[in-house]
Amino acid sequence: MSKNVPYRINLPEEYIPKQWYNIRADMKDKQPPLLNPSTLKPATLYDLTPVFCTELAKQELDDTTRYIDIPEPICEFYKMCRPSPLIRAYCLEKELGTPAKIYYKFEGNNTSGSHKLNSAIPQAYYAKAQGLKSLTTETGAGQWGTALSMACAYYDLPLTVYMVKGSYLQKPFRKNIIETFGAKIVPSPSDTTKVGRAILEKFPNTTGSLGCAISEAVETAVEGDNSRYVLGSVLNQVVLHQSIIGLEAKAALEMYDEYPDIVIGCAGGGSNIGGLIAPFMKDKIDGTKNPYFIAVEPASCPSLTRGKYAYDFCDTGKVTPLAKMYTLGCEFQPASNHAGGLRYHGMSPIISKLYHDGLIDEARGVEQTAIFKSAVQFARCEGILPAPESAHAIWATVEEALKCKETGEEKTILFGLTGTGYFDMTAYSSFLEQTMGDYIPTDEELEEAFKLLPQVE
Numbered sequence: 001m002s003k004n005v006p007y008r009i010n011l012p013e014e015y016i017p018k019q020w021y022n023i024r025a026d027m028k029d030k031q032p033p034l035l036n037p038s039t040l041k042p043a044t045l046y047d048l049t050p051v052f053c054t055e056l057a058k059q060e061l062d063d064t065t066r067y068i069d070i071p072e073p074i075c076e077f078y079k080m081c082r083p084s085p086l087i088r089a090y091c092l093e094k095e096l097g098t099p100a101k102i103y104y105k106f107e108g109n110n111t112s113g114s115h116k117l118n119s120a121i122p123q124a125y126y127a128k129a130q131g132l133k134s135l136t137t138e139t140g141a142g143q144w145g146t147a148l149s150m151a152c153a154y155y156d157l158p159l160t161v162y163m164v165k166g167s168y169l170q171k172p173f174r175k176n177i178i179e180t181f182g183a184k185i186v187p188s189p190s191d192t193t194k195v196g197r198a199i200l201e202k203f204p205n206t207t208g209s210l211g212c213a214i215s216e217a218v219e220t221a222v223e224g225d226n227s228r229y230v231l232g233s234v235l236n237q238v239v240l241h242q243s244i245i246g247l248e249a250k251a252a253l254e255m256y257d258e259y260p261d262i263v264i265g266c267a268g269g270g271s272n273i274g275g276l277i278a279p280f281m282k283d284k285i286d287g288t289k290n291p292y293f294i295a296v297e298p299a300s301c302p303s304l305t306r307g308k309y310a311y312d313f314c315d316t317g318k319v320t321p322l323a324k325m326y327t328l329g330c331e332f333q334p335a336s337n338h339a340g341g342l343r344y345h346g347m348s349p350i351i352s353k354l355y356h357d358g359l360i361d362e363a364r365g366v367e368q369t370a371i372f373k374s375a376v377q378f379a380r381c382e383g384i385l386p387a388p389e390s391a392h393a394i395w396a397t398v399e400e401a402l403k404c405k406e407t408g409e410e411k412t413i414l415f416g417l418t419g420t421g422y423f424d425m426t427a428y429s430s431f432l433e434q435t436m437g438d439y440i441p442t443d444e445e446l447e448e449a450f451k452l453l454p455q456v457e
Contacts, residue, residue: 009252011083018070021243023278024063026285031353032324043321053228055126059237077121081110086252091381100404102397104417105249112150114143114419115272116232119241123230124151133226134158138213141167142174143419144232149181159183162216166207170426188213195219195317203333210344211330215317233269234348242275250279260291260414262400266392267295270348276416293360296392299440301334303327303347304363309356311456312346322454325352329449342389364396367438371395372431387419388427
């Protein structure tokens with residue numbers, strides 16, 4: 001029997017992790033390496049450093065160091081918004097009439113409104129330490145672009161953000177806040193890069209994708225003067241930085257003798273769910289516990305639920321290394337749904353490998369009207385307006401809690417509330433006015449993209 005748990009578990013400052021946890025060190029079957037697209041041989045530090053700053057490239061390739069020290073300046077910055085609260089969803093439990101205990105790790109308590117700041121600060125810190133003069137990046141829904149603009153302002157680094165055009169048009173105030181922090185923002189695909197012009201010529205009416213925006217940002221970084229590219233999801237280094245989410249969540253639960261039976265995260269590129277599940281996955285790999293992991297993605301961009309586990313480019317312009325991941329094909333153009341942060345053609349190689357090996361137990365794809373129904377229900381119960389991305393995890397949490405209601409099981413459910421939806425009012429208006437639709441790609445559409453996958457043995 002657990003102790004009486006408060007609504008909000010606020011860990012003291014000393015609980016901020018001093019090390020990131022590298023889940024790859026404990027994976028018994030390592031994920032396949034990144035490949036140099038020219039040679040199809042495993043990418044080396046030499047291959048990666050023209051694109052990424054050196055320390056981040058080292059983290060990207062490191063699959064043996066279990067814990068990596070967090071530099072003290074980063075720990076000091078984390079104190080602005082960490083530890084983030086773990087909240088018991090008593091009101092949602094009552095609304096559902098479930099015996100389940102529901103907890104959510106709330107990452108929206110900073111100006112970016114999301115968990116993205118956890119990786120933005122390290123990436124800007126390492127770039128500044130290396131003496132770089134500018135950075136480039138992509139952003140989907142805008143949380144990552146906002147977080148990185150905050151980090152670059154803190155370290156006085158110029159930043160160019162390529163934002164997926166669909167989200168750029170849906171969320172005009174993201175542009176304003178990114179510019180408030182001094183960054184330049186460009187809707188993608190754009191006519192400012194060679195790859196952007198090529199994509200527009202091939203898909204003139206496209207609303208863009210994360211793959212398109214990545215291509216433009218990489219091109220700009222490589223052609224810039226002492227510039228590098230940074231990414232907000234997918235990469236190993238990002239999942240590493242986000243492990244502080246799970247480490248804090250586990251510490252907070254342990255204060256009240258709790259441990260999750262089910263852990264749920266939204267899944268687009270994989271940074272949030274990777275960070276949330278990391279320490280609990282270690283327990284599962286070690287055989288000390290057996291939590292059930294659920295990844296939830298948009299039915300309109302279903303990389304885990306309908307994609308292929310194969311080597312593919314991480315960007316539409318085919319300039320990045322090849323990664324073994326669940327993918328819809330780098331040329332897949334997702335529908336312009338409102339969960340912009342989940343509109344990526346592939347999934348983190350770490351998450352892909354864990355899912356392929358059955359360590360992540362289940363992936364679910366859900367339509368956006370269903371996730372907004374859950375988002376509104378959650379907002380009315382818990383008083384936080386969730387981001388559309390976060391609402392995917394809420395939807396699955398409600399499903400699992402209602403199963404407990406049917407069976408009478410008192411399971412403990414943990415999910416990641418990755419961020420707030422206060423820049424997503426166009427989407428909420430569309431849902432509340434009943435003008436929102438659902439789009440699910442056909443098998444034929446997916447097959448066309450699969451035909452273009454690189455032929456790698």
